Amino acid sequence: MSKKILVTGVAGFIGSHLVKQLSAMGYVVAGCDKVDPANGLAGAFDTTEPLLARLRKERLAASVTQTGVKYFQIDIGQTDAFASVVAQWQPDTVVHLAAQAGVRHSMQAPMDFVTPNLVGFANVLDACHRLHIPRLLYASSSSVYGMRSQVPFMEDDRTDQPQSFYAATKMANELMAYAYHSQYGMASLGMRFFTVYGPWGRTDMAPFMFAQNIRRGLPIKVFGEGKLRRDFTYVDDIVEAIVGLVGRPELLQGAQIVNMGHQRPVEVNAFIDLLARHLKRQPLIEYAPMQVADVALTCASEDRLVGMLGHWRETPLEAGLEHFVKWLQAWDPIV
Ligand SMILES: NC(=O)c1ccc[n+]([C@@H]2O[C@H](COP(=O)([O-])OP(=O)(O)OC[C@H]3O[C@@H](n4cnc5c(N)ncnc54)[C@H](O)[C@@H]3O)[C@@H](O)[C@H]2O)c1
Numbered sequence: 187m188s189k190k191i192l193v194t195g196v197a198g199f200i201g202s203h204l205v206k207q208l209s210a211m212g213y214v215v216a217g218c219d220k221v222d223p224a225n226g227l228a229g230a231f232d233t234t235e236p237l238l239a240r241l242r243k244e245r246l247a248a249s250v251t252q253t254g255v256k257y258f259q260i261d262i263g264q265t266d267a268f269a270s271v272v273a274q275w276q277p278d279t280v281v282h283l284a285a286q287a288g289v290r291h292s293m294q295a296p297m298d299f300v301t302p303n304l305v306g307f308a309n310v311l312d313a314c315h316r317l318h319i320p321r322l323l324y325a326s327s328s329s330v331y332g333m334r335s336q337v338p339f340m341e342d343d344r345t346d347q348p349q350s351f352y353a354a355t356k357m358a359n360e361l362m363a364y365a366y367h368s369q370y371g372m373a374s375l376g377m378r379f380f381t382v383y384g385p386w387g388r389t390d391m392a393p394f395m396f397a398q399n400i401r402r403g404l405p406i407k408v409f410g411e412g413k414l415r416r417d418f419t420y421v422d423d424i425v426e427a428i429v430g431l432v433g434r435p436e437l438l439q440g441a442q443i444v445n446m447g448h449q450r451p452v453e454v455n456a457f458i459d460l461l462a463r464h465l466k467r468q469p470l471i472e473y474a475p476m477q478v479a480d481v482a483l484t485c486a487s488e489d490r491l492v493g494m495l496g497h498w499r500e501t502p503l504e505a506g507l508e509h510f511v512k513w514l515q516a517w518d519p520i521v
Pocket residue numbers: 194195196197198199200201218219220221260261262263282283284285286287288301302306325326327328378379380381382383388
């Protein structure tokens with residue numbers, strides 16, 4: 187069983203949950219991110235909004251500082267920054283989650299994605315190869331499937347028609363990992379996450395943005411008349427699956443891809459109803475046309491993941507949203 191782990195993107199939503207769980211299970215864990223644990227910013231000129239800076243700072247405190255996880259503050263886009271961390275820590279497994287995320291952000295600022303998602307990914311891949319790291323797991327995304335109506339989305343389906351630049355970077359990552367397998371025999375596993383939500387969630391994602399506005403009696407902007415359907419996946423399910431894969435190194439061979447979603451898409455309107463019920467407030471909805479980078483539907487085939495792990499935990503949306511709302515109300519009380 188692999189024991190020494192390095193996780194990238196640990197000031198982020200999924201990474202912070204993952205390192206907390208891995209260290210609770212007795213793994214020897216280090217994490218890296220560009221975020222300064224003292225203030226949640228990525229450098230003196232970072233213009234991150236105060237709420238997000240606080241979220242990152244407190245995520246790091248809860249999952250890294252208070253758990254004794256070793257932290258490296260680096261920018262994976264800088265040549266050799268990641269390699270020097272790997273050389274120091276010598277992990278047997280790297281879980282690479284650091285990236286610029288966000289489909290809609292990639293419409294406004296596609297160049298923000300180039301360094302972290304393309305150069306950064308290449309730096310991680312190459313360091314793992316050169317320093318002989320036996321296992322690399324990395325975050326891909328359901329967005330690689332593009333616009334399609336045939337369900338469920340299977341890992342071997344066509345993925346060469348991305349709707350957003352973000353999706354293109356994730357697809358590029360999968361191809362880069364495949365090339366390192368072809369050239370060097372390097373093993374890797376790309377995990378296509380499907381709309382992850384839960385406590386400590388991202389401020390730019392619908393669950394967080396909707397909940398904040400509903401709580402304050404402000405309107406929420408809903409694209410595509412709320413008819414878009416998403417395979418919402420609770421963060422603990424994702425963490426349990428990653429931990430399961432980390433604990434079964436024999437499963438990681440070749441350049442593999444696996445979906446992490448539940449084959450249970452929910453219409454955004456239904457999602458808002460449920461969220462508003464937990465918040466005990468009426469939502470004020472402003473409908474807007476569907477955005478260019480959006481896809482109408484996501485729906486994961488879970489067969490491959492279940493085949494690998496034998497079991498894929500599913501937290502019902504009702505329960506997941508209840509946990510999320512309780513966390514949000516405690517973390518950001520409205521006085
Ligand atoms: N949350 C989801 O629904 C979802 C869905 C599909 C894919 N993903 C992917 O999963 C991964 C984790 O997502 P998340 O939701 O936790 O995102 P997040 O934004 O909360 O976390 C990403 C972390 O990466 C760090 N990072 C970005 N650029 C960096 C750089 N150059 N150097 C070092 N660190 C850097 C950020 O500071 C952040 O802490 C990402 O790769 C994302 O694209 C997430």
